[in-house]
Amino acid sequence: MSNELKEFKKHFEANCSIKVIDTIEESHLPHWKRLCFNQLNCNDMIEIAMYIKNTFSVKDTYSHLLPKIQIYNGFLCLTVDVSQIEKLIKNK
Numbered sequence: 001m002s003n004e005l006k007e008f009k010k011h012f013e014a015n016c017s018i019k020v021i022d023t024i025e026e027s028h029l030p031h032w033k034r035l036c037f038n039q040l041n042c043n044d045m046i047e048i049a050m051y052i053k054n055t056f057s058v059k060d061t062y063s064h065l066l067p068k069i070q071i072y073n074g075f076l077c078l079t080v081d082v083s084q085i086e087k088l089i090k091n092k
Contacts, residue, residue, distance in 0.1 A: 011089045016048065018048065020035045022036040024036060030082070052078075056084055058088075
């Protein structure tokens, strides 16, 4: 597991009560880091939305690199670009 993914997972777990069941990073998509969840109810989704807002929001900025919640390889994942992890988690 890369340092960026370790920091992302650690930061998420320190700021959310939702259990991360796995992580995904792949050599052919090295910039995407994914935290995987079993399932999310409405309260879990709100908690993740607040985590995304509090951690990754940059006023008046939109980028395709912003966090996404999506299905990937059969998992429900929070996907973040490594540049955002470095800028908004590691270097804070």
